[in-house]
Amino acid sequence: MGRVTMEESLRPQSLMLTFLGDQVLGRDVCVYSGSVIDVFARAGVGEQATRSTLTRMVQRGLLRRQREGRRMYFGLTEHSAAVLRDGERRIWQTGAVNRQWDGTWTLLGFSLPESWQRQRHDLRSKLTWSGFGPLFSGLWIAPGEVDVSELVAELGLAAHVKVFRAHADTGTDIAAMIEETWELTELAARYEAFVRRWQPWETELPDADDALALRLLLQAEWLRIIRRDPRLPVVHLPDDWPAEGAEKTFRRVHERLTPLADASAERLLDLLPVRPDQA
Structure with missing residues (x-):
């Protein structure tokens, strides 16, 4: 199967944050820029775009540098770690379907x-x-x-x-209010496009060293969709609302890619502990 590359609407910064959340968050390590360039190239992002993204994120306080000899390593700041922890909660705890709404x-x-x-x-x-x-x-x-x-x-x-x-007062048509207030058609289309793009990978496997990049694309695209989802109560959404099916596709593909992606990370990534003066 052909390689999945980054969607036009997915910014390199989003992919970078996903990458760091996957490999750096909670581990007190930083990653060599050359490793990032290698993985991003496999995701369809050129070296210059990757370097520019690293520089901009340092300037915005989302990354910090740590030099070791002639090599430059990058780690998280408190701000970017907080953003990534929120993303983790959205993906693995909150989820895409709101069944616990209390009114x-x-x-x-x-x-x-x-x-x-x-x-x-x-x-x-x-x-x-x-x-x-x-x-x-x-x-x-x-x-x-x-x-x-x-x-x-x-x-x-x-x-x-x-x-x-x-x-809402008794008699309020909540489903109608939701349709008038939010762009449900647009949101549903995002979930449906995600399923079309990723469902084939439920049965296929990539080349070993492409698995890490593929999992990063999967996670970054999924987080982009659910961050735009207001998590409306499913009881008031159309019966064929596609969020649950899309979430199942995400989890199945993620589970399928993870053994290969983890092995790929071991081979491709140069990580160093954060120095005490950098922590």
């Missing part, structure tokens, strides 16, 4: 001056990332109890935002 919604209302177009755009972007959808223009809603205090404080909008917990 609670988080409502967030905001009123910003007309001239604050940038602030309005930033707030809407972060609310979307946090699972909210626009119930009305200045009133957004998300399933469950969502803590937005850090988000609001970061934007400096605490004086312009009000947050409530709520339950």
Whole structure:
């Protein structure tokens, strides 16, 4: 079977974070840049793009450097480790299907001056990332109890935002509200495309040294999809909602690739312990 390469919409930084979460998180090690370049080349990312991604992530505080002789190694910062731990929770604990919803919604209302177009755009972007959808223009809603205090404080909008917990009144058509508020068709299409792309690997195996890159692509694409999913209560979603089937495909392919990927990592990766002065 032909090699799966990185999707156009998947940024090298996303793949880099997935790689580091897989190989570095929780191990107090850093990885040689040449090892990263080798693995990324197998995922269809060129050397220059990989080097540029490493440099940008250092500048953004997501990576730190550790020089050993003439070689440069890269490790995690506290910020990137926190991002990766959240990603781990989303993949392996929270999951893609919300069956435990207790009927609670988080409502967030905001009123910003007309001239604050940038602030309005930033707030809407972060609310979307946090699972909210626009119930009305200045009133957004998300399933469950969502803590937005850090988000609001970061934007400096605490004086312009009000947050409530709520339950729908009897007779409210929640399924209709969900369809009006979120782009379900677009979200379902992402899950369906993921299954089409990865289901063949449930029965096929890659070349040994491609397995690590393939597993990284699998994880990065899956995390990108579920991070965009507001985890709406499955009881109010269409009967043929594709998230559960896509999650099964992800887990089966991941399990199938893992023995080869782990062996590949042993062969391909040059790792060093983090120096005490770098910890």
